[in-house]
Amino acid sequence: SQKIEQNSEALNIQEGKTATLTCNYTNYSPAYLQWYRQDPGRGPVFLLLIRENEKEKRKERLKVTFDTTLKQSLFHITASQPADSATYLCALDMSMTGAGSYQLTFGKGTKLSVIP
């Protein structure tokens, strides 16, 4: 069955550096992949969606790549700031029951700490 793996539970980086987070999946390539941010005690907040035919997507200091050969997505935050400290989740639709059914499933997340 499809699995989502975010290999790093925690990542500490210095302010101003680029943070790179990894999301791997094990079986079929999904039509799209999403990244969310979660702060303690709050619900996840959507950041970016990338489709299988897109190699890269950008939004301000965020960049996501999607490599269907490697079965991997990378999430980059450039010029990181302490306010970027949060848990970042990748998510895939795991539904196998056909059109109209959606089961967005999250990875365990990577907790990013940006040190001033």
Place this chain on the structure above:
Amino acid sequence: EPEVTQTPSHQVTQMGQEVILRCVPISNHLYFYWYRQILGQKVEFLVSFYNNEISEKSEIFDDQFSVERPDGSNFTLKIRSTKLEDSAMYFCASSRTGNSPLHFGNGTRLTVT
């Protein structure tokens, strides 16, 4: 910006009691979801709901759980007979279409004693 609202923010209940968690999704969204997050663990999918019926559910969503959209604005999760292991944060979410981003509420923290 419209948001998903959940009530109550914290619910304490005794084992074996029924609880109803309430959500008001974003008004023009058509897909609704419940997720749960046990403290320190991942956000887990429970159920998705579209066109007044369940479209997907996980193994967690057993006969103790049910969902309902009783009117045009509310979406509820009922746990019939709570167990200690049901203690978690429960998040409601909605999306405009099935493959568009989810908008989450800030959750209801359920504590079963």
